[in-house]
Amino acid sequence: MIVPPLLRPRSSDEYTPLPWSAADRAAIARYNAVAADLPVHDRRGTAAALQAIDAAHGGGFYAVPAAAVVDLEAADAAFGGGGGPVVDVQTHLVDPERWVGPGADALAGFLRMADPDRWTDPIDPRAIDGAAWAALVFGASETAVALLTSTPGRADVNVLTNPQIAAARDVVERYAGTGRVLTHTIVHPNLGPSELDAMVDWQATLRPSGWKTYTLWGPPTKASPTGGWFLDDEEVGYPFLERVRALGPRVVASHKGIGGPIPDASAAAASPRDIGPAAAAFGDIAFVVYHSGYERNPDGQEGAFVAAHPERDTGVDRLVRSVLDAGNPRNVYAELGTTWFLMLRRPVEAAHVLGKLLVALGPERIVWGTDCAWYGSPQPLIDAFRAFTIPDAMQARYGYPALTAAVKDQILGANAQTLYGVAAAPRVDGDWAAKAAVELQRTIRAAGN
Numbered sequence: 049m050i051v052p053p054l055l056r057p058r059s060s061d062e063y064t065p066l067p068w069s070a071a072d073r074a075a076i077a078r079y080n081a082v083a084a085d086l087p088v089h090d091r092r093g094t095a096a097a098l099q100a101i102d103a104a105h106g107g108g109f110y111a112v113p114a115a116a117v118v119d120l121e122a123a124d125a126a127f128g129g130g131g132g133p134v135v136d137v138q139t140h141l142v143d144p145e146r147w148v149g150p151g152a153d154a155l156a157g158f159l160r161m162a163d164p165d166r167w168t169d170p171i172d173p174r175a176i177d178g179a180a181w182a183a184l185v186f187g188a189s190e191t192a193v194a195l196l197t198s199t200p201g202r203a204d205v206n207v208l209t210n211p212q213i214a215a216a217r218d219v220v221e222r223y224a225g226t227g228r229v230l231t232h233t234i235v236h237p238n239l240g241p242s243e244l245d246a247m248v249d250w251q252a253t254l255r256p257s258g259w260k261t262y263t264l265w266g267p268p269t270k271a272s273p274t275g276g277w278f279l280d281d282e283e284v285g286y287p288f289l290e291r292v293r294a295l296g297p298r299v300v301a302s303h304k305g306i307g308g309p310i311p312d313a314s315a316a317a318a319s320p321r322d323i324g325p326a327a328a329a330f331g332d333i334a335f336v337v338y339h340s341g342y343e344r345n346p347d348g349q350e351g352a353f354v355a356a357h358p359e360r361d362t363g364v365d366r367l368v369r370s371v372l373d374a375g376n377p378r379n380v381y382a383e384l385g386t387t388w389f390l391m392l393r394r395p396v397e398a399a400h401v402l403g404k405l406l407v408a409l410g411p412e413r414i415v416w417g418t419d420c421a422w423y424g425s426p427q428p429l430i431d432a433f434r435a436f437t438i439p440d441a442m443q444a445r446y447g448y449p450a451l452t453a454a455v456k457d458q459i460l461g462a463n464a465q466t467l468y469g470v471a472a473a474p475r476v477d478g479d480w481a482a483k484a485a486v487e488l489q490r491t492i493r494a495a496g497n
Contacts, residue, residue: 054097054392054428072393075104091123092116094428098435101393108439109395110432127431131457133192133473134430135464137230137301138338138385138417140197141181141216142207143496147173151205173207178216178492179485181421186224187478188425192461193470195230195417197301200262202236208496210234214254215495216488223484227470232260232301237288238269238277244291251295257468258299258336259292264307264318276317279326279335289330299468301336305343305363306386320367324374331379334467336415340382340405341367344390349397352446353404364401368408381467382409384459385417392432399438403448411455415464433460 078100095116102110115122146152156171167175174180185194196216198208210233217229233256237243250256264276271281279285279302292300304323307315320341327335342350343363353368354360361369364382371380382405391398405414416433418426438451449455465472 054094054101054432069394071101071104075100075393078103090120091127091431092118092120094431095123095126098432101395105395108441109399109437110435111437112435127434129190129434131454132461132465133475134190135193135195135416135461135468135470136185136191136418136420136426137195137336137383137415137464137468138197139181139185139194139420139426140176140199140208140422141178141492142173142176143209143212143492144173144177145493146207146209146496149205151199151201151207155199155207176421178219178488179481181216182220182481182484182488183478184421184425186220186228187481189420189427189430190475191426191430192473192475193228193230193464195232195257195464195468197232197260198234200234200236200265200303202239206234208492210250210254211495212492214256215491219484219488219491222487223480224476225473227473228476230257230468230470232256232258234260234262235288236266237261238266238284244287247291247295256297258297258301258334260338261288261300261302263302263304263322264315272317274316276315278317278322280322280329285322285326286329289326289333292333293330298333299336300333301338301383303338304367305339305341307343321370323367323380324370324372324377327371327377327380328374331377334379334381336381336383336467337367338383338385338417339387340364340384340401342387342390342401349394350400350404351397352400353408364404368404371408376408378413380409381413381415381463383415383417385419388433389419389423389429392429392436395436398436399442399448400446402436402451403438403442403446406449406451406455407447411449411458412463412466414459415467416460430460 095112098110098112099117113122113126116126185191196213198213199206203209213231213233217231220229231254233250233254235243235247263278266276268275269277270283271278277284279289289300292298304318304320307318320337323335323337341364350363353365358369367382371377391401418429420426434456436451438448442448443450
């Protein structure tokens, strides 16, 4: 039996894999019936996998012509780019020299669950180092601009530090041009005033494009006595946002949703319930909601948002509720990293989540992200998104707008260009990634010392 990459159960440092459903097994059987002789790692394999997923869920979700399964030119045409560049606002790498201790152990455990065919024991961190990241994100996909971020944790135990994020950007700029990589500097404001004071130096020396927070991480606070913190609390959140306002750049990305692989009280702080109040209070700061508040659910799937029943809110509904209750501030952006990967094989759920976000936020406030290089090349995720549609029946029943090619272009790139103030940057030949590999490794390593 061949299991195509888009149907292989995976995880990341942030979530455990979903078990195969009956529809998944049906899709895998359909895939094997038509694609046993196809290379699963080019677009024909992607086309066959999407056709199988679509058929297993009743059809109408993935518009993939039959010829794309057998003809590479037809597959390239089916998944062809639109009117603008792809801007990925969430990508990752690790420093192999820092692949020790609890941070690396935790990430290694999840990567082994991610893809047994790829992540054998022991894991070779070079598969997700700076060279691999550049080759996969830029060399093996049409991504034109990537934003580099990192996992949570203190610098002494993290797999990538803030100076290393900036160092990777600087190397790429020398090989592929300025603006090819954007960065987020990781901030843990619940560690105390020293973390906010460090932001002054980070802003000047690291030149981040925004600030990344993990509200579910870290020691307890008054606002979240079981662990973590919230953006709208006066103890931690508001002082942090005041510092962002004073220093700039006024972009805050926060991990919301995907609470963790093991039930933990601190995961409650991953709820997006604080996004609306914080955005309303700080209208001059853009809030990027990583993962859109989505939570994996082995037993059920997200459906339509029901305004009259807040007690039923889970996952993305919590973000929608928070934003609507706060008067729908226009400075909130939903991000799709990992969320799209988890949903794409559950297309009914994907249509609901994307439909809800389009209604609540509008097509101009959803941004593309993938969490790669955890998942290898992001190209299959891009192709699947380009092929995806919200069926007419769901549009009529739930009031969802059509996911048109123009809207997809907004989500895949144009919105992030506006958010981060980056000019149009068409993809450059990915050959530079191989040329930059040695310097990337050397410079990242040096920045971590």
